[in-house]
Amino acid sequence: MIKARGLARRFTTKFGPVDAVRGVDIDVAEGELVGFLGPNGAGKSTTLRMLTTLLQPTAGEAIIAGRDLLTDPAGVRKNIGYVGQKNGGGVDQRVGDELEFQARFYGLSRSEARRKAADLLERFDLQGMEKRVIITLSGGQQRRLDIAMGMLHDPRLLFLDEPSTALDPQSRRNLWDHIKQLKADGVTVFLTTHYLDEADFLSDRLLVIDHGAIVGEGSPDELKHRVSGDLVVLGTPQAAIVATKFENAVVDGEKVSFRIPNGDRALPQLLKDLDAIGVELHSVQVHRPTLDDVFLTMTGRSLREDANAA
Numbered sequence: 625m626i627k628a629r630g631l632a633r634r635f636t637t638k639f640g641p642v643d644a645v646r647g648v649d650i651d652v653a654e655g656e657l658v659g660f661l662g663p664n665g666a667g668k669s670t671t672l673r674m675l676t677t678l679l680q681p682t683a684g685e686a687i688i689a690g691r692d693l694l695t696d697p698a699g700v701r702k703n704i705g706y707v708g709q710k711n712g713g714g715v716d717q718r719v720g721d722e723l724e725f726q727a728r729f730y731g732l733s734r735s736e737a738r739r740k741a742a743d744l745l746e747r748f749d750l751q752g753m754e755k756r757v758i759i760t761l762s763g764g765q766q767r768r769l770d771i772a773m774g775m776l777h778d779p780r781l782l783f784l785d786e787p788s789t790a791l792d793p794q795s796r797r798n799l800w801d802h803i804k805q806l807k808a809d810g811v812t813v814f815l816t817t818h819y820l821d822e823a824d825f826l827s828d829r830l831l832v833i834d835h836g837a838i839v840g841e842g843s844p845d846e847l848k849h850r851v852s853g854d855l856v857v858l859g860t861p862q863a864a865i866v867a868t869k870f871e872n873a874v875v876d877g878e879k880v881s882f883r884i885p886n887g888d889r890a891l892p893q894l895l896k897d898l899d900a901i902g903v904e905l906h907s908v909q910v911h912r913p914t915l916d917d918v919f920l921t922m923t924g925r926s927l928r929e930d931a932n933a934a
């Protein structure tokens with residue numbers, strides 16, 4: 625669905641050139657839900673704007689939904705949906721009017737537009753809201769309406785830019801369910817996010833971008849396994865002795881922690897070995913690595929801190 629090679633964008637500013645995206649390769653198969661994860665300023669929006677024809681790349685090429693980005697941008701536009709960070713349509717319009725107006729814009733007849741609007745309102749849990757003025761909808765309802773508008777022409781590939789920004793936790797979960805449903809309906813989804821929980825929950829596969837370059841790729845679980853291993857924390861009065869057995873072990877009073885691959889599977893043998901050398905244990909915990917551990921290992925920075933600072 626997406627095959628991009630060496631896609632790059634340099635901005636010229638009065639302070640000199642800014643290489644926002646430095647030659648990225650992106651492959652997305654039909655039916656995948658791919659998360660594009662990175663901190664603020666990493667180059668997510670710039671990449672997305674290039675993939676959706678809104679911004680001309682300074683180098684590289686791409687085939688999007690079967691069309692050539694450089695030679696057939698109109699063809700790309702016809703075959704994709706794009707939901708930006710601030711869509712909203714005409715905020716002083718009524719929900720139903722706006723959907724029908726946009727549907728007519730895509731060439732649907734009046735009756736087809738009405739049918740399509742009703743269908744999308746139901747699909748995105750907005751039944752009965754036709755007559756509401758858009759600005760009176762809740763944040764979550766407005767986001768769902770934005771996505772409904774992006775789906776008016778039944779694109780097989782949908783781009784979502786930071787879909788759940790500024791939503792409360794309950795609305796975010798609800799929106800995520802709708803995004804998962806799109807995938808279940810066969811739509812290929814490519815979304816940008818700087819939220820670890822969103823990337824983890826939604827993505828079949830993640831592309832991690834930092835400073836305009838892709839620094840990691842894989843399913844959330846693959847990335848977590850590959851980079852950090854599981855964190856094992858043992859409570860024992862002999863913490864210092866246990867620490868000598870593991871590389872990178874950290875002792876904190878009567879606690880010792882260290883990382884090992886597949887901690888849950890390794891643990892039974894490990895406990896037997898410790899017992900054999902007379903180590904007395906009070907508690908045992910295994911923590912699976914988080915995507916933040918992954919990001920920290922890849923870039924030396926915590927994405928959580930970046931996200932909190934945003």
Ligand SMILES: Nc1ncnc2c1ncn2[C@@H]1O[C@H](COP(=O)(O)OP(=O)(O)OP(=O)(O)O)[C@@H](O)[C@H]1O
Binds near residue numbers: 635663666668669670
């Ligand atoms: N029009 C522009 N002119 C100059 N620099 C730009 C322009 N647009 C983006 N940049 C710079 O390019 C880099 C990447 O920006 P981009 O908006 O793609 O990041 P992002 O990952 O989407 O961040 P955010 O999550 O904040 O939207 C940043 O350093 C940004 O300041």
